[in-house]
Amino acid sequence: MNRLNKLFASKNNNLLSIYFTAGYPALNTTVDIAEALEKSGADFLEIGFPYSDPVADGPTIQHSSEVALENGMSLKVLFEELTELRSRVSIPILLMGYFNPIAQYGIERFCKKAAEVGVDGIIVPDLPIYEYENMYSSYFIDNGLSNIFLVTPQTSEERIRKIDELSNSFIYLLSSSTITGYNLKLSDSVEDYYKRITAMKLKNPTVIGFGITDSSSFAKACNYANGAIIGSRFVKLLGEDGYMDKIDGFIKGIRP
Amino acid sequence: MKIKVCGLKHPENIEAVAALQPDYVGFIFYDKTPRYAAGLSADALQAIPASIRKTGVFVNESAENIDKLIAEYGFNAIQLHGDESPAFCAAFKGRVTVIKAFGLNEDFDFEQLKDYANNVDLFLFDTKTKIYGGSGKTFDWTILDQYKLDVPFFLSGGIGPENIAEVKNITHPQFYGVDLNSRFEIEPGLKNIEKLKDAFNIVKNKIQQMKYGVNEQGYYGDFGGAYIPEMLYPNVEELRQQYLNILNDEGFKAEFDDLLKNYVGRPSPLYHAKRYSEKYGANIFFKREDLNHTGSHKINNAIGQILLAKRLGKKRIIAETGAGQHGVATATVCALMGIECVVYMGEIDMARQAPNVSRMKMLGAKVIPATSGSKTLKDATNEALRDWIGNPVDTHYIIGSVVGPYPYPDMVARFQSIISAETKKQLVEYTGSELPQYVLACVGGGSNAMGMFYHFLDDESVKLVAVEAAGKGVNSGESAATTALGNEGVLHGSRTILMQTEDGQVVEPYSISAGLDYPGIGPQHAHLFKSHRGEYVSITDDEALQAGLLCCQLEGIIPAIETAHALAQLEKMKFEANDNVVICISGRGDKDLDTYIKYFNY
Structure with a gap:
């Protein structure tokens, strides 16, 4: 049982997760930011590693990725920064990024290294179920890493069942079919989608992401899932002067 | 869906058909058909793999003769096409697969099948004719709705290259497979292997296996696949399921060929x-x-994809372009079909290919600069993919090259x-x-x-x-x-x-x-x-x-x-x-x- 499983076993609602891009706005900030987020009460974190061609991301995270790459961020650098992770941070940590940098680093090596620095799970948006199941799942499982799959309003029930079967920590529900950084509009169809998922009684908990920007969208999302993830809005904050001092206020503002 | 190929009689042709791996092959022992297999050496059936059921087809033949032929040719199925009684069928059941054929028309009395239900393994429904055997014509398949028994059936009669795809729309719970015969022939009894191959691909949803071609998972050797975020999955999956059916559809082919000839100027x-x-x-x-x-090969693919997009019911087209040739080709076909068109183009490419930007605009397309990354083709592709993520239902993305997630590389290659x-x-x-x-x-x-x-x-x-x-x-x-x-x-x-x-x-x-x-x-x-x-x-x-x-x-x-x-x-x-x-x-x-x-x- 990794930290993620323990978290979901002990707390099953209003979980707040934060995404940020490693290397943005500067190198050697990853663990500082993670520590500050834990102190402010965030329940778990996704640390993004940058990619030159992030097709699922909107302008905010694209920009953070570009800056991070210019700063020299890479998987190698990230793992170096994360060597002190577990001496300072105890909440669950996921790494999130596109497949190509992982493939170049070596998938097996990546999984080993991630486990070694104390990472609990991985989110690779462009790693398909077929390839995961048939080629790579053993590397994840052998290293005690959870692989997190995304589900959108267009994902079929059959596919959601398959994802539920392959998951062992939580399922990432996208609020709508969109790239990152757009505001959530809780329309009837979105509500129907959440209700449909709830009615499926999945074995894994669910967390909603994409379009969560403030306390009200966070609270709404938590009506339908065990928690919610904020990404672009937090990355925006990291672009501001004195961002370290603003983190606490930001988190408390989301979940008073 | 099972496939039976019937009416074989030439040894080499039998071998070629068997190589396609149908589920059943049929040999007709009825002297009033040009497909009469008498004289066929039993050796010719030896090479047929055991996975294929060898079927003897008979019309009011005596049980004694049928038994003799089963022994001689090693049939493991028989198909009875005459007025054989339920008891006659029962005598063979258990020893071989028994298929009882009936000719259907709107007056067909499905009640008569009840007596056969326990005495046969399969029915075969053909078009009703005055003579015994196949007519090469289809019957109204909606009649099948009246069939309520639980014996599976083969569908026969006039299934040919032009309507094979329609067979896949039959949702009857007992629909077992198709029987292919005269519409796939060079002459009676000699099957057209190429036509059969296409039909098999359609029925089995298989991709033609070329040595350097794509496999069913979308791979060419170590390359290919569909590494896409879940947000794109439904779009790409819809294409994957539909593209071969659409490309093989005779109506589609006719429209594609016509536009290539009369609009593009081919050959x-x-x-x-x-x-x-x-x-x-x-x-x-x-x-x-x-x-x-439009001045390049890009139009071939653009025509193919716009016709496909229409058949998928899409209302909006997006595309990426590098030199602008694909953008112009896409804007052109969108103008031709009256469909909204948005083209993503790297900001740098827009400057160095300015005439093509103007051409696209004249053709009614909206050209959106890609300003991220290197501001060239790869970034235009990223922007188009992002657009598609946000517009999954009404939009088709016309990729201009043999790149992208499967099925694009194969689809574009086919059009080109x-x-x-x-x-x-x-x-x-x-x-x-x-x-x-x-x-x-x-x-x-x-x-x-x-x-x-x-x-x-x-x-x-x-x-x-x-x-x-x-x-x-x-x-x-x-x-x-x-x-x-x-x-x-x-x-x-x-x-x-x-x-x-x-x-x-x-x-x-x-x-x-x-x-x-x-x-x-x-x-x-x-x-x-x-x-x-x-x-x-x-x-x-x-x-x-x-x-x-x-x-x-x-x-x-x-x-x-x-x-x-x-x-x-x-x-x-x-x-x-x-x-x-x-x-x-x-x-x-x-x-x-x-x-x-x-x-x-x-």
Whole structure:
């Protein structure tokens, strides 16, 4: 049982997760930011590693990725920064990024290294179920890493069942079919989608992401899932002067 | 769905049909049909794999004779086409699979089947005729709704290439399979293997297995697949499920062929370039894709995809473009069909291909600059993918090259394969053979090259030469020579060869030609490269421009700078006097006049 499983076993609602891009706005900030987020009460974190061609991301995270790459961020650098992770941070940590940098680093090596620095799970948006199941799942499982799959309003029930079967920590529900950084509009169809998922009684908990920007969208999302993830809005904050001092206020503002 | 092929009688034909792996094959022992299999040696059935059920077909034959023939030919199924009673059927049940055939029309009394239900394994429903046996005509399949028993049935009667896809819409719970016969014949009893193969592919949803073709998971050897975020999955999955059915649909084919002929101006000429032939000491042929409407091969794919988008009920089209040729082709077909069109184009490409930007706008398209990353083709592709993520239901993304997640590489290759299909026919007229010694084409993503190579892939005597853009030199740091500089990874949804850093970041390529300025190649090209089926070389900006000018002056043809890369490769090759060499003139150079003029100071 990794930290993620323990978290979901002990707390099953209003979980707040934060995404940020490693290397943005500067190198050697990853663990500082993670520590500050834990102190402010965030329940778990996704640390993004940058990619030159992030097709699922909107302008905010694209920009953070570009800056991070210019700063020299890479998987190698990230793992170096994360060597002190577990001496300072105890909440669950996921790494999130596109497949190509992982493939170049070596998938097996990546999984080993991630486990070694104390990472609990991985989110690779462009790693398909077929390839995961048939080629790579053993590397994840052998290293005690959870692989997190995304589900959108267009994902079929059959596919959601398959994802539920392959998951062992939580399922990432996208609020709508969109790239990152757009505001959530809780329309009837979105509500129907959440209700449909709830009615499926999945074995894994669910967390909603994409379009969560403030306390009200966070609270709404938590009506339908065990928690919610904020990404672009937090990355925006990291672009501001004195961002370290603003983190606490930001988190408390989301979940008073 | 099972497939039965019936009415076989020639040993070699039997072997060829068996190689397609149908579920049943049928041999008719009824002397009033031209497909009568009497005289067929039992040995001819020996080679049929055990997985295929060998079926003897009889009409009011005596039980004694049937038994004799079962023993002689080793039948493991019998099909009874006459007035055989339930008791007659029962006598065989358990020993062989018993199929009882009935001719159906609107007056058919399904009640009579009840007595047979426990005495047969399968029914076969054919069109009702006055004579026994097949009619080659279909009946109204809605009659099947009246059939409520739980014995599965074969559907027979007039199933042919033009309606085979419709069979897949039959949802009757007992529908077991199709019986294919007279509509797939060269003459009675002699099956047309090619037609059957297409039908099998449609029925089994299989992709034609070519040695260098794609497999069912969308891979070419180690390359391909669909590495896409979940947000794109439904869009791509819809395409994957539909594209072969649509492409194989006779109505679709007719419309596609008609537009290619009457709108695009196909077939494009295969021109024997005499002065080039003299210069290079071989027979050089130009496949003139530059003469197509809109000035390049891109229109072939755009026409195919817009027709497909219409059949998928899409209301909006998006596309990416590098040089602008694909953007213009897409804007053109959208104007033709009255569909909204949005084209993403790198900001840098918009500046260097300004005339094409204006053309797209005149054609009614909205051109959106891609301002991220290198601001060229790869970033335009990213923006188009982002658009598609946000518009999953009403929008079709017309990818312009043999890149992207499966099924795009295969679909685009099929639409472009017209280039090599025509070339083969045209070459026969010049040389008496459809096979040249060499085929050359330039490669960015690789769509003209794949179209030019496609029908030669399995003809391994034909050397395939793919020419990439070396830019200012392969080792200059400003190049787009993907196979020379790249390694394996994932780009734009497929596993392929791409130019990337050690850390897996995509490298910004460079070429003077916007159409070749792409850091990857299509996955099928990656496979041809790795398997050494194709030779992948590169040509610099300077070499290409010189070759472009030479083509103007020797043949009176101003080629696109992309095409000029392929022409430049001729300088580096050694030919025998009788070699036939086909080179794909992928596009015309009007869009590149500025670049040519600046370079040569005209």
